[in-house]
Amino acid sequence: MAQISDDCFAFGGPMRPIDETAALIASKLSAVQEVEAVSLVLADGRFLARKMVAPLPLPPFTNSAVDGYAVRGADLPQTVKTAFAVAGRVQAGMAPDEPVLPGQTMRIFTGAPMPKGADTVFMQEDVSVDGSGRVILPPGLKTGANVRAMGEDVALGEGVLPAGHRLRPQDVALAAALGFIELQVKRRIRVAVFSTGDEIVAPGDLRGPAQLFDSNRFMLTAMLARLCCDVTDLGILMDDSRLIAEKLREAASSHDLILTSGGVSTGEADCVKAAVESAGTLVFWRVAIKPGRPVAMGVIDGIPLIGLPGNPVASFVTFAHIARPAILALVGARQQPPIPIAVRAGFSYSKKQGRREYVRANVHATADGSYEATKFPREGAGLLSSLVATDGLVELGEEIVHVEPGHTVNFLAYSSLL
Template identity: 65%
Template sequence: MAQLSDDCFAFGGPMMSVDEAVGLITARVSAIAEIETAALVDADGRVLARGIAAPLPLPPFTNSAVDGYAVRNADLPQGEERAFAVEGRIQAGGAAQAPIKPGHTARIFTGAPMPPQAETVFMQEDVRLVDGGKAVLPPGLKPGANVRPAGEDIPEGYLALRAGQRLRPQHVALAAAFGLTRLDVVRRIRVAVFSTGDELASPGEPRAASQLFDSNRFMLMAMLRRLGCEVSDLGILRDERASLARSLKEVAAAHDLILTTGGVSTGEEDHVKAAVESVGSLVLWRMAIKPGRPVAMGIIAGTPLIGLPGNPVASFVTFVHVVRPTVLALAGALPEPLLAIPLRAGFSYKKKLGRREYVRASLRRAEDGTLEAIKFPREGAGLLSSLVETDGLVELDETVTRVEPGQRVGFLSYADLI
């Protein structure tokens, strides 16, 4: 279990930038040390605990890259085509029993091991068969063409997967190519999630006329699971400081992170701050970000707590920039910086200097074929439709004050954020 001192996140002064907040997290959060073994089929999304050196070269033997005809380099036609006697047929999974003879060629298929002394393969499309069973090979092919040498992809002993790698399907494929069936991974990060507010009702429960169904909690739990977390759903905690404090203290000992949504602003009925301070410590992060300025960071019995805003878009944006790097740091994962793709803006926009803003946008291809980012037509951090009907976020850094059509902007696809 991660243990942090009550003052290790202490911060005072002006609003913290997004980069400062992320830097503070990654520098101070200690990675979970517990390791478990996962079957290869269950390894996607997990964080690799130990690096993997290639136990064999890939490919493990020299093989043909195409369907065709294998020959010795010494026999390559020079200047004009040449007829070769075809001797042998080697399929994928088979083996050549004898070395190829001078002046001969062997029929070979993609993935089949090269026969001894054969070094080049002619593609079957370039070969002409003539009466008598001979293959006529054209001149001009380079020695070694269409052959995959042993270890061409990865040599034996190479550090193919690093500790801290968050495994994706391509990494699982590589481990499978080494013949591995189980991987040592970091134990899943345990996260307790709850919403706060008397104005919320859980889906499936009765909803009063003045209540909203709680959507943030389910969005955040889904995002956490995509990060490979083990999630505990604490439901909705009502606006009562003492019960909030008791619940926080109870879950802190059994979780690596506590995540809340709502109740972290400065209103009289926003009780999370007082509840945390009664059982731990909390420093509000006045982050210079829109949407999502009211973000809180606290420590309860050594367990970090992050309080996100109640508006769904603000909660989504701050999850990406605060919770995501915290989870990765707790798991000891290698850094995964969010890299905005440069695109052309198809909209006008004004913003404040010194604040980073994220504009919900869709992609379209303009008449000249260039991809453009088109701003969602309505404002508001409470519009779930703006997340559903767009493709990602346009990132406007602290130095930008205005965007005009045709200007280059950075675009973050939702697919890359979660």
């Protein structure tokens, strides 16, 4: 496991901007070094440990891009239609036996290797055949038309994917096309997750009249799974700072990251902050973000801890903007900030300067062809339904204090945050 020092963050001041916080966390966390080989069918979502270099060109041979007739560029008709004898036939998967000689053409199919001497292909729908079996080729085609040159997609020895890249289905397809059967990836990050609070119980357990079913733990576990983490579910811990401190020390001995939900605010029953200070070092606990201001960052025996708020919307938002960059740093991945989409605001909203705010919204096309964001009608960081019923978050930067209908705002789809 990667170890960090208790004072490596050296945070000062009461509250940090979100971008500065995420960048500082990512810069201080060391990536795990262990590497494992996985088959292509299991590679999606994993993080490359080494740069992928092409062991062969793509395509590996020059071939036809269409069904048609292959000819020599020197023989292309210039002004009038010209008849050519058909010298043979080349199907995909077979090598041509004979070259194309002057005045000849050869029947060829998509993906078939170009016969020697030929460098241009006429599409079959652009030609005709006369009564003696000769092919009539029209003028106007340029040399090299409808031909895929060897290596035009990927050159031999080209670096096609960098180390730290998170593999996608199209990346797996490229690896297969290059002949790989397995890829070297970073091992999965081991994350311990627990919720805190006497007011929550696990789904399926008996719920008291003043209790809620725990939802954050399941949401965070699902979000971690999308980042290919191995998750240890430590369940729900009661509001007892000594018990929580003990569990933190135990978790630090076998995990790369500890992720908690709840208990990081300033109330008397918010015990995570005190437990972190008892078991290790608390390096910050407030971030200039809404929802989600109470976020704790700590170090327990050299292992980072991130304490997220208990309100589910705040937990979701802070995971996306703080925990996710930390996990990418731990796996040695490139930091990939979500790319916002500029849309038109269809709502009014006021906020404090100096704080980043995220407004739950839906986006729809308007009559003029633009896209407009409409705000979820109710406020509250505890409204799980607001995450389910919306498309994403409108991001309002620190300098913004007011939004009116028609203003341009940045929209982040939920898919870009996971």
